Amino acid sequence: xxxxxxxxxxxxxxxxxxxxxxxxxxxxxxxxxxxxxxxxxxxxxxxxxxxxxxxxxxxxxxxxxxxxxxxxxxxxxxxxxxxxxxxxxxxxxxxxxxxxxxxxxxxxxxxxxxxxxxxxxxxxxxxxxxxxxxxxxxxxxxxxxxxxxxxxxxxxxxxxxxxxxxxxxxxxxxxxxxxxxxxxxxxxxxxxxxxxxxxxxxxxxxxxxxxxxxxxxxxxxxxxxxxxxxxxxxxxxxxxxxxxxxxxxxxx
Numbered sequence: 001x002x003x004x005x006x007x008x009x010x011x012x013x014x015x016x017x018x019x020x021x022x023x024x025x026x027x028x029x030x031x032x033x034x035x036x037x038x039x040x041x042x043x044x045x046x047x048x049x050x051x052x053x054x055x056x057x058x059x060x061x062x063x064x065x066x067x068x069x070x071x072x073x074x075x076x077x078x079x080x081x082x083x084x085x086x087x088x089x090x091x092x093x094x095x096x097x098x099x100x101x102x103x104x105x106x107x108x109x110x111x112x113x114x115x116x117x118x119x120x121x122x123x124x125x126x127x128x129x130x131x132x133x134x135x136x137x138x139x140x141x142x143x144x145x146x147x148x149x150x151x152x153x154x155x156x157x158x159x160x161x162x163x164x165x166x167x168x169x170x171x172x173x174x175x176x177x178x179x180x181x182x183x184x185x186x187x188x189x190x191x192x193x194x195x196x197x198x199x200x201x202x203x204x205x206x207x208x209x210x211x212x213x214x215x216x217x218x219x220x221x222x223x224x225x226x227x228x229x230x231x232x233x234x235x236x237x238x239x240x241x242x243x244x245x246x247x248x249x250x251x252x
Contacts (some may be wrong), residue, residue, distance in 0.1 A: 002027050003203055004226065011215070011227040011242070013235040016207035017090055019228050023205075026096035028226070030201035032192060032217075033208050034104035035084065077110070084120045087207070088155070092124070094205065098159040102195050104132070104187070106150040112143065117151070127156040132191060133174040152195075166198035192217035212238030216245055 002024045012019055075083070084105075091101050105117050130152040139146040178188045187210075196204060196217045202224060206214035209227030211234065218225035219242070229235050 003224070004028075007226045008203065008224045009215075009226075011209060011212070011229065011235050011238050013229060013232055015230050016228040017087060020090050020094060020207065023094055023226075025093055026099070028091075028094040028203055028205045029096065029099050030196070030199050030204045031091050031095060031099075031101040031103075031207070032195055032204060032214050033102075033206045034187065035087075036208055036210070077115075081119045088120070088124055091205075091207070092155075092157075095157055097157050098161070099157050099201075100127075100160040100199070101153075101155040102130075103153040103155055104150060105153065106147070108147075109141070109144055117153075121153055121155070124153075124155050125157070126153050127160075128154040128171060130154060131172045133172055135176045161200075162198050163200050169194070169198065187213040189213055189216055189220075193220060196221050196223060209238055210234050212241045215242050219246065219249070 004023045004027055007023065088101070088103070095101060103121070105120065107114060107116050109115070132150045132152055133148060134150065136146050136148045173191065173194060175188050175191045175194070192214050196214075203226065204214060204218045204223055205226045205228070207228045209215065209229040212227060215225040215227050215238065227235075227238060229238065
C-alpha cells in the first residue's frame with residue numbers, strides 16, 4: 001500500500017476536498033470525522049432549535065452564534081447534503097477494500113420533521129449505526145424531547161474487520177462530552193479511542209480535524225494520523241495541543 005508519507009503525522013490547513021486529491025487511492029486505512037458543528041446543524045439556516053433567538057446555553061458567548069470564520073453555516077440544506085455526499089465519495093476513494101469511515105453526524109428536527117441523514121448516506125455501504133449517548137443539554141423546543149445522543153455511521157468497505165475481540169462492544173456507547181476543550185463541539189478522546197482501538201488501522205485521517213482529538217487518539221495507540229482543517233486557528237490550536245500532549249507522555 002502506498003501511504004501518503006508527506007502527510008503522515010501532520011496537520012494540513014486547507015479544504016479537505018482539495019487536499020485529498022493529492023492522496024493516493026486506497027492509502028488511508030481509517031477515516032474518523034464529523035463535519036464542523038455549525039455545518040452539522042447548519043445552524044444559521046435552521047428552522048428547528050437553532051440559535052435565532054439568541055439563546056445558546058453553553059454557546060451563549062461562543063463563536064458558534066456568529067459562525068466560524070472559515071465555514072459557511074448558511075448553506076441551503078440541499079447544497080449541504082450534496083457537499084457531504086461529494087465528501088463521502090472522495091473519502092471512499094481513499095479507503096482500501098479493508099478500510100472504513102466512522103462518520104459522526106447528529107440528527108435534527110427541521111420544520112417539525114426528523115432529518116435522519118438518509119439524503120447524505122443513502123447509497124453508501126453503511127454497515128452499522130453506532131449510538132453515542134452523551135450527556136444532555138438544553139432544549140428550547142417544546143415539540144420534542146431533549147436529544148441526548150448522536151449517530152456514528154460505520155461506512156465499511158467489503159473486507160473491513162474489527163480488531164480481535166472488538167466485536168464484543170455493543171452499539172450504544174455512553175461517553176460524556178469534553179467540556180474543557182477549546183473547540184466548540186469536540187470529540188471526546190475516549191470516543192475516538194474506542195474507534196481506533198477497535199481497528200487495525202495504521203493510518204488514520206480526520207479531514208475535519210478541529211482541535212486535534214483524532215490525532216491524540218492515534219498517538220495513544222501508536223498509529224499514524226493525518227489531520228486536515230480549513231481553519232488556520234484550529235490548525236494552530238491542534239498543533240499546539242498535539243505537541244503539548246507528546247511532551248506530557250514522554251514524562252511518564
